[in-house]
Amino acid sequence: MxxxxxxxxxxxxxxxxxxxxxxxxxxxxxxxxxxxxxxxxxxxxxxxxxxxxxxxxxxxxxxxxxxxxxxxxxxxxxxxxxxxxxxxxxxxxxxxxxxxxxxxxxxxxxxxxxxxxxxxxxxxxxxxxxxxxxxxxxxxxxxxxxxPGCYPTAVQLGLLPLLEAGMIDADHVIADCKSGVTGAGRGAKVPSLLAEASESMKAYGASGHRHLPEIRQGLADAAGGPVGLTFVPHLTPMIRGIHATLYGRLTADPGDLQALFERRFAREPFVDVMPAGSHPETRSVKGANLCRLAVHRPGDGDTVVVLSVIDNLVKGASGQAVHNLNLMFGLDELAGLDAPAIMP
Amino acid sequence: MxxxxxxxxxxxxxxxxxxxxxxxxxxxxxxxxxxxxxxxxxxxxxxxxxxxxxxxxxxxxxxxxxxxxxxxxxxxxxxxxxxxxxxxxxxxxxxxxxxxxxxxxxxxxxxxxxxxxxxxxxxxxxxxxxxxxxxxxxxxxxxxxxxPGCYPTAVQLGLLPLLEAGMIDADHVIADCKSGVTGAGRGAKVPSLLAEASESMKAYGASGHRHLPEIRQGLADAAGGPVGLTFVPHLTPMIRGIHATLYGRLTADPGDLQALFERRFAREPFVDVMPAGSHPETRSVKGANLCRLAVHRPGDGDTVVVLSVIDNLVKGASGQAVHNLNLMFGLDELAGLDAPAIMP
Amino acid sequence: MxxxxxxxxxxxxxxxxxxxxxxxxxxxxxxxxxxxxxxxxxxxxxxxxxxxxxxxxxxxxxxxxxxxxxxxxxxxxxxxxxxxxxxxxxxxxxxxxxxxxxxxxxxxxxxxxxxxxxxxxxxxxxxxxxxxxxxxxxxxxxxxxxxPGCYPTAVQLGLLPLLEAGMIDADHVIADCKSGVTGAGRGAKVPSLLAEASESMKAYGASGHRHLPEIRQGLADAAGGPVGLTFVPHLTPMIRGIHATLYGRLTADPGDLQALFERRFAREPFVDVMPAGSHPETRSVKGANLCRLAVHRPGDGDTVVVLSVIDNLVKGASGQAVHNLNLMFGLDELAGLDAPAIMP
Amino acid sequence: MxxxxxxxxxxxxxxxxxxxxxxxxxxxxxxxxxxxxxxxxxxxxxxxxxxxxxxxxxxxxxxxxxxxxxxxxxxxxxxxxxxxxxxxxxxxxxxxxxxxxxxxxxxxxxxxxxxxxxxxxxxxxxxxxxxxxxxxxxxxxxxxxxxPGCYPTAVQLGLLPLLEAGMIDADHVIADCKSGVTGAGRGAKVPSLLAEASESMKAYGASGHRHLPEIRQGLADAAGGPVGLTFVPHLTPMIRGIHATLYGRLTADPGDLQALFERRFAREPFVDVMPAGSHPETRSVKGANLCRLAVHRPGDGDTVVVLSVIDNLVKGASGQAVHNLNLMFGLDELAGLDAPAIMP
CATH class of the missing domain: 3.40.50.720 (NAD(P)-binding Rossmann-like Domain)
Structure with a gap:
């Protein structure tokens, strides 16, 4: 042991x-x-x-x-x-x-x-x-x-295939992220009270958030150069879950985006590229060490939209930490991380 | 009467x-x-x-x-x-x-x-x-x-000042919108059950939604020409409220964005431009015929972010309908619409 | 003014x-x-x-x-x-x-x-x-x-008709009460966080709560003698509302309980005795200065069940305070208190 | 297999x-x-x-x-x-x-x-x-x-020690139960919508519910004779969980109630008698095949209050079904049922 x-x-x-x-x-x-x-x-x-x-x-x-x-x-x-x-x-x-x-x-x-x-x-x-x-x-x-942080995990996994392939304008990437309240921790703060945070939605840190430099660093590694990122996190009335909605501008004909994503994560046990046309729900990963992704190209235009969901406490924190442990000690990557999400 | x-x-x-x-x-x-x-x-x-x-x-x-x-x-x-x-x-x-x-x-x-x-x-x-x-x-x-529809109200009010002033690239506007479940109506549908929609967040209609042409029509009127809009609505686990997060790319030095917004809505009884740096919460308009707005320019870069919140059933529907009635019959615009939002 | x-x-x-x-x-x-x-x-x-x-x-x-x-x-x-x-x-x-x-x-x-x-x-x-x-x-x-306190208001209004009429065993009255989290105030306490109080239900103070002596005092006044009360409050995952479920043992044939309740509150503008067989919801009084009541006698047995709902912040606090002000200054009792509850 | x-x-x-x-x-x-x-x-x-x-x-x-x-x-x-x-x-x-x-x-x-x-x-x-x-x-x-049904499981486990020991008046037992909305199933019904059931609390079936005869049958077996039960279920704004608050009148000096409960369930892997003075939360069993119990005697009077929580979908349904399977096939009772509850 x-x-x-x-x-x-x-x-x-x-x-x-x-x-x-x-x-x-x-x-x-x-x-x-x-x-x-x-x-x-x-x-x-x-x-x-x-x-x-x-x-x-x-x-x-x-x-x-x-x-x-x-x-x-x-x-x-x-x-x-x-x-x-x-x-x-x-x-x-x-x-x-x-x-x-x-x-x-x-x-x-x-x-x-x-x-x-x-x-x-x-x-x-x-x-x-x-x-x-x-x-x-x-x-x-x-x-x-x-x-990695919770937002950085959800955002990077959703953008990696596009940036690595050089398919989007790296100067203008948008990450509109929605997080459950456990992202703010267990501290006793008035804005985290049920009476304050429930039945409401708000952005925060629109002018700057500590996860911004971490995301930029990771995206730059993937893109091979600096990435211009606008990152707006939102507080969502739920306990767990992050939904990242990612917008990029295509710089060329992207071909089959679905295939690009499936190929990129084909051997990844904890990334699930959902079928074309899907809209992943955060509850589909509640309690599980998974990122589920879907890629859309509305109206076949020049904007690509990626939907990326994780449980902020699992793939966004503790589950990913255990995954790292498994890798460091040569264990089965799935050890301790193979339970399905709990739904409903 | x-x-x-x-x-x-x-x-x-x-x-x-x-x-x-x-x-x-x-x-x-x-x-x-x-x-x-x-x-x-x-x-x-x-x-x-x-x-x-x-x-x-x-x-x-x-x-x-x-x-x-x-x-x-x-x-x-x-x-x-x-x-x-x-x-x-x-x-x-x-x-x-x-x-x-x-x-x-x-x-x-x-x-x-x-x-x-x-x-x-x-x-x-x-x-x-x-x-x-x-x-x-x-x-x-x-x-x-x-x-107007609920999403169209929140999105148009947030973008009007920028498009009327010709300040943003009209070809690439993004509206990332989050709505409470009453937006889906009172129909008995499984995805609207508390057990399905609570404790979760998801996008829907990422490839097209009925409100898209309505928003485009209104924005085009403001811009004086067609607007390229990407609109992604999300289902949020709350009863009422829409939070529209709007992204535009500035085409020139915008000067004082806060002043632009305040000027545009100075005489509007139902639009509240919040102080610079604000993040309006949907609960701050719950039950009230109001749109609250805030405008941000992260890192003084070339992306402008507008936060726009309404109660989808009031300013996004019935309250706005009463406002129209008041105007049509020459009544006080505030008649029946002057109660504060209920909070918490 | x-x-x-x-x-x-x-x-x-x-x-x-x-x-x-x-x-x-x-x-x-x-x-x-x-x-x-x-x-x-x-x-x-x-x-x-x-x-x-x-x-x-x-x-x-x-x-x-x-x-x-x-x-x-x-x-x-x-x-x-x-x-x-x-x-x-x-x-x-x-x-x-x-x-x-x-x-x-x-x-x-x-x-x-x-x-x-x-x-x-x-x-x-x-x-x-x-x-x-x-x-x-x-x-x-x-x-x-x-x-009066919030629990005491909901409990007393539900039991007054029975105790004043001497219809139930005053030694054994049970008040099982469920409250939204605003009852705990706006203090920054861990148990009131959304992440702690949401998606859960718990009793508290089962062995004693500060509202117990207040309720006992009021019930004793109505009964003309001491009342043996078991009072168990519960924290409910919602912002506003109290649901009191009250149990008494009938000491004699109660006759028409529905009529008893309707008569008792016939002239009360802020107490609504619902039709026989009703189950009032707390949301039906959200934001309004109202107590809605229903009385049941399951299986025509010797136990009477009263369901009593209020908004803890209105009829349970601030609305009742304004009602008192209206009475003290000879104003219309309904002044400032005539808006319907907000639903949904 | x-x-x-x-x-x-x-x-x-x-x-x-x-x-x-x-x-x-x-x-x-x-x-x-x-x-x-x-x-x-x-x-x-x-x-x-x-x-x-x-x-x-x-x-x-x-x-x-x-x-x-x-x-x-x-x-x-x-x-x-x-x-x-x-x-x-x-x-x-x-x-x-x-x-x-x-x-x-x-x-x-x-x-x-x-x-x-x-x-x-x-x-x-x-x-x-x-x-x-x-x-x-x-x-x-x-x-x-x-x-067993979900309510019957929570109620019987909470009352068994008292009825088996003949300690309470079997003619007057009260079960005030609060259930999350999954208890109503996945059917598309208006009252189960998030917009209807959220931010509200209500009783239902106060005059009779299908689980009543099942509970009465089980309690009668334990008591060795008929039990007079008043059972009022309530719909609670959460996905999972049942909180049963049980009231009985002591017929004699009960001695050490805590010890009675601990003894009764000492060898039960799926019943947890919590320390004296506890108030179990439904979230403490979310996703787990457990019933957690606490017993109180307010003011050392003649009323005993038992708090009993389960996850209605696990110990109240599917988990208990798997437990039965394990017993029928001679497997480890804990097989498939040993994961901790998910919290928060």
Whole structure:
């Protein structure tokens, strides 16, 4: 069994890791830390886990204990992995970071968006961006993974085939994204109250959002040059799910777009290109480590529309983190990730 | 008191008309028709109206009875107003049609999207498109009003200032729209069940939707020429509300976009240009005849983003219909429409 | 115009007062206070009010300013009205308190449930419990009103006819109540997040809730002696609404229960006894100052079931407060309270 | 591998069976029938199953094909299992019926509630009521299982300890139950629309519901005599979940109620007695085959309150059906049923 630890396990990505790992045949959770809830049983905070992990309680972060794990997940706010990852790596523990700490290669850009200097620039050289559909082979060799953000996962997977093929105007790409409220985390904030966020829809961050540079970096890699992206996220009255609606302008006759997408993801276990004409629903991936895609070309015009849905807590966070773990340790990619979505 | 009738009053726009007219100081509802519910008291179908309209029951459609009204609202599926409007107009009753029957000037396009020939082409000449922010003076003189659709209202109001000023590339406009489920009407359809539509988000009609030609017609009028529009509607898990996110490419230095929008709607009682940097929420217009707008220019780049929210049943249907009535009969524009939105 | 002030106007009962008073023909809001938001325009915190109250901003609590009002509403946590009500009454300003400060006649019980000594026992003698269906004449003469709580309103109205008529065993009454989340206020608490409270149902306070003594006091007044009540509140995934399901054991042949209820509330403008066999929905009173009731006797057995629905923010709080104001100042009882519920 | 068939697989219990069986190590689904969708791939109707069951399509009901299965689930409206079960049993195929066809032992009562004569009275003698917590040993030997209804499961599990111990007055038991909308099935009915059922709460069937005789039968078995039950179900704005709030009057000093409940279910893998003072949430069992219980005695009085939550589609239907299958075929009881609930 592979021994894993979780740092900062009280948030939504933490409990989702526990839910997924409860069914993982090759993994045991040996430690879970939380400063605020140290001493509390995991199943007391998350009663859905009663009957699982009955001996597991939150503990104070403790490098010795974590270093005895084969791998440690960080499900923390930004900055925490900067402080701890180096020591763990030195002591031979691999790190899978669900926060933004190692996603951007440009430390100045990181500092700009996160309002503090980058805390571990010396580790960036070996940090691998954990999008398996792009970096599978690097992930297999990696010691330090930066798990992609939720919006970046949905947007990149939808645009990769078009940008890699050079089919759309890279200067003018639009990503109109709709996210359930768990994207905002488990913090007690008025705008996240049911009474505030339910029965309503709103955009936010229309003039700039922290996921923008991450998406741009990934798209630029695919396009082989800078990408002009307009990204508008929206808060949607649901718990889980991201729906990215992506617009690009075709620069040439695209041929068979459906075939292009199917070919690109033919061997990807966690990307499902739906039949032509489909409109994927976010609920079709609820609880599952999947991205479902559909590609449209309205009126056979010069605009291509891609619809991309994920569960922000699974393919957009914890499920993708487990996928990375499976790759890093040579396990079956599907291990712990083979349950169908729950619907209705 | 102005006597009004409602044809097809059992749907959501019908009950919303009744809710609004219950507070209208100058209007009395004299007749409401429904083939399926004839004989049933209005308050039996809509218990929120108990204590109002206690003597009003649905009746079989009856041209004589309707013709005794000063004005008749059609809250019907397409085709019904085609059949009845002519007779009512001849007998001196004005017609305010909430359906799509008189929205498109091009009868062939109408036939294409609605799958049947246009039933009253002879009336198109005098039909006025009831968007007061564009046609206020024509509405005052009109006998026959085509009330705009819900998506068309939200999209047009958001794009008018830019297109009238010639500021954006009219060939490439994108309208990414999110609607609550009442937009699909009160029909018993599986995809509209709470168990299907809740906790999920999906696009629909990405390759074509009946509101597309209506929006294009209105935008072309504003732009003074054809507009290339990509319109993708989405079903959102909420009862009421439309959030239109509109993307245009600036063709020149736009100057002060905020001022442009404020100027355009300075005298409009039902359009609220919010302060710069705002993100309007659909709940801020729930139950109210309002469109709230915000304009953004991310990164001072060449893409302008307009956020436009309405309540699809009010400014997107019944409230706008009452506004048209007020204009046609020389009443205070705000009559019956001055209640604040309900929040939370 | 009657000049009113609102103390603590940032919560849900505060904004609901503003929404209702915006349409009140005889009332002007002259002051609204909030320590935390002093200086902020009301419409900035509550964008649904943009276009109404444009000159009104939150101010620091200031007894002089409040004392210039004819009446002051307290929409505050418990304890605040204790501190301020006395001075306002002395200076001739009437007080309508939406908090629990003056609801219980027994100061020791108050201290037990609220964890602090009662702060104004000398005012209890003149405090009137503002349930118009019981105390209408006293309210007309009152200077100080304790507006009933939301659960107590729904439960008392449903049980009054049975207890006043001595028809049920007063020792064993059950109130199973379901409330929307606004009942918990606008505080930023994790259990009130959409991600926590949506798609779930739970009881709380099964072993004791602050509304229990208030309900018991009111029921005892109706029964002419102590009432043994089991009260279990539940958190329901909706914004507004309370559904009280009330169970009593008949002690004798009840005769025509429907007629009993209709007679009891025949002249009450804000209580609607629905036809026999009805199941009132909370949405049928959304936004309206109404309690709708239905009475059932399953299998003609010895158990009577009463279904009672209100909007917790209207008939359960701010609407009832305005009703009290209308009575105190000799206005039409319906003033500001005559809009139908919003449905769907 | 045990070969199973599903009759009537297009409804919510059908898709939930498929979801659970997808992870079952010992079961293969060989046939699934639906008259209305014959020929359609399962994953076309239920896109959450794309990637699972890729070769499985709905077929016309066909006794030969079904008889080649080891067991057949009926996820059908009432009456269908009556018609087909006999032939399958004769041909050696075991039957697990999720409908109401074999739940009531009294055929006259069945006819009264279902409006038609019982169609297979000759099979009632061997039908076993599939509540494992009561009938485990009989289930192991059974050929024909009547899977309990959703409300009956939640109510019986909550009351069993009290009635078996003779601790409450059996003449006056109250079950106030709240169910998500999937309890009403996947039929296209107006009251189940999101626009109708969301943001609202209502009781239904207060004067009688088909689950009443089933619950009474089960409770009478536990009590050793007839039970006087008042059962009021409520429609709750959520997809899944039942919350039963159960009230009984203690007839003697109950001693340690918590210990009584813990003892009763000590060896039950799918019943979780929560710590004293708990209030279980329905979301804590979402997607899981669990009933979580808490017992309260407010004010140490003579009323006991039991809180019982299940997922109506899992422990209330398909999960319990799989549990029965596991018992009938000597498999691990947990097989296919060991995933934690999904939360949030």
């Amino acid at each position: 592979i021994k894993v630890g979780i740092v900062g396990g009280t948030g939504y990505t933490g409990v989702e890791l526990l839910r997924l790992l409860a069914r993982h045949p090759d993994v045991a959770v040996n430690a879970i830390t939380s400063r605020s809830e140290a001493g509390m049983a995991v199943s007391e905070l998350y009663p859905n886990l009663r009957g699982h992990y009955d001996d597991l309680a939150f503990s104070e972060p403790d490098a010795d204990r974590l270093a005895r794990c084969d791998a440690v997940f960080f499900a923390t706010p930004h900055g925490v992995a900067h402080a701890l990852a180096g020591e763990l790596l030195e002591r031979g523990t691999r790190v899978i970071d669900l926060s933004a700490d190692f996603r951007l290669r440009d430390t100045e850009e990181w500092a700009h968006w996160y309002g503090q200097p980058h805390g571990a620039p010396e580790l960036l050289g070996e940090a691998i961006y954990g999008l398996p559909e792009v970096n599978r082979e690097h992930i297999r060799q990696a010691r330090l993974i930066a798990v | 102005i006597k009004v009738g409602i044809v097809g009053g059992t749907g959501y726009t019908g009950v919303e008309l009744l809710r609004l007219l219950a507070r209208h100081p100058d209007v009395a509802v004299n007749a409401i028709t429904s083939r399926s519910e004839a004989g049933m008291a209005v308050s039996e179908l809509y218990p929120n109206l108990r204590g109002h309209y206690d003597d009003l029951a649905f009746s079989e459609p009856d041209a004589d009875r309707l013709a005794r009204c000063d004005a008749v609202f059609f809250a019907t599926p397409h085709g019904v107003a085609h059949a009845l409007a002519g007779e009512l107009l001849e007998r001196g009753t004005r017609v305010i049609d909430l359906s799509a029957d008189f929205r498109l000037r091009d009868t062939e396009e109408w036939a294409h999207w609605y799958g049947q020939p246009h039933g009253a082409p002879e009336l198109l000449g005098e039909a006025i498109y009831g968007l007061p922010e564009v046609n206020r003076e024509h509405i005052r003189q009109a006998r026959l009003i085509a009330v | 009657i000049k009113v002030g609102i103390v603590g106007g940032t919560g849900y009962t505060g904004v609901e007062l503003l929404r209702l008073l915006a349409r009140h023909p005889d009332v002007a809001v002259n002051a609204i206070t909030s320590r935390s938001e002093a200086g902020m325009a009301v419409s900035e915190l509550y964008p649904n009010l943009r276009g109404h109250y444009d000159d009104l901003a939150f101010s620091e609590p200031d007894a002089d300013r409040l004392a210039r009002c004819d009446a002051v509403f307290f929409a505050t946590p418990h304890g605040v009205a204790h501190a301020l009500a006395g001075e306002l009454l002395e200076r001739g300003t009437r007080v309508i308190d939406l908090s629990a400060d003056f609801r219980l006649r027994d100061t020791e019980e108050w201290a037990h449930w609220y964890g602090q000594p009662h702060g104004a026992p000398e005012l209890l003698g003149e405090a009137i419990y503002g349930l118009p269906e019981v105390n209408r004449e006293h309210i007309r003469q009152a200077r100080l009103i304790a507006v | 045990i070969k199973v068939g599903i009759v009537g697989g297009t409804g919510y219990t059908g898709v939930e069976l498929l979801r659970l069986l997808a992870r079952h190590p010992d079961v293969a689904v060989n046939a699934i029938t639906s008259r209305s969708e014959a020929g359609m791939a399962v994953s076309e109707l239920y896109p959450n199953l794309r990637g699972h069951y890729d070769d499985l399509a709905f077929s016309e009901p066909d006794a030969d094909r079904l008889a080649r299965c080891d067991a057949v689930f009926f996820a059908t409206p009432h009456g269908v299992a009556h018609a087909l079960a006999g032939e399958l049993l004769e041909r050696g195929t075991r039957v697990i019926d999720l409908s109401a066809d074999f739940r009531l032992r009294d055929t006259e009562e069945w006819a009264h509630w279902y409006g038609q004569p019982h169609g297979a009275p000759e099979l009632l003698g061997e039908a076993i009521y599939g509540l494992p917590e009561v009938n485990r040993e009989h289930i192991r030997q059974a050929r024909l299982i009547a899977v």
